[in-house]
Amino acid sequence: MDAIAERLARLCPQTDGDALRERAVRYGVGDELDRLRAAVLSGERGPSVAADLDALDDAFARHGIDALSTGVRDYGSLRGATPHPxxxxxxxxxxxxxxxxxxxxxxxxxxxxxxxxxxxxxxxxxxxx
Known part of the structure; x- marks a missing residue:
């Protein structure tokens, strides 16, 4: 699965209901969320979809809500460390x-x-x- 599809899959269950939409509008990224919904319906996966996901994540992160579509952030392994399972x-x-x-x-x-x-x-x- 490509990175955009993974991000959309993380975002999808959070969009059920009106809470995310209300916050997106309040945080100034309501149009981006609307374009993401349209992209899902059309199957679009281009750079504009990634840009809208980034804008949504950035706006929510500025208000203390991290990992909306990117998943929980983690630190990379040190040289010689075992890989993530x-x-x-x-x-x-x-x-x-x-x-x-x-x-x-x-x-x-x-x-x-x-x-x-x-x-x-x-x-x-x-x-x-």
Whole structure:
């Protein structure tokens, strides 16, 4: 999944209801949020989407709300340190993936489940923790 899609997936559950929209308008980034909603509906993933995500994150961070679409920030590893652990999941096979994720364990350890809409197997995705 590309970085913009990951950021949109983090933002998505936070946009349910009116609270985020009200704050976005109050913080001066209501138009950016509207453009992000339109981008999700059209499947757009260009530089303007990244710029709107950055503007939204910056405006909320100025008001003490960090990691709106970027996730929790962390420090990088020192040389010689062990890498961050990761988890591998089955994910949406679409070029513009939905946020569906299925653990690759138990019943789904050997074969990928299928996307009911596309009729194709889900794809393997690894996420750093």
């Amino acid at each position: 990761g988890v591998t999941l089955w994910g949406c096979p679409s070029p513009v993936p939905c946020p569906r994720l299925v653990p690759q364990e138990g019943a789904h350890a050997d074969a990928a489940p299928r996307c009911g809409l596309a009729g194709t197997p889900l794809v393997s995705r690894t996420f750093r923790l």
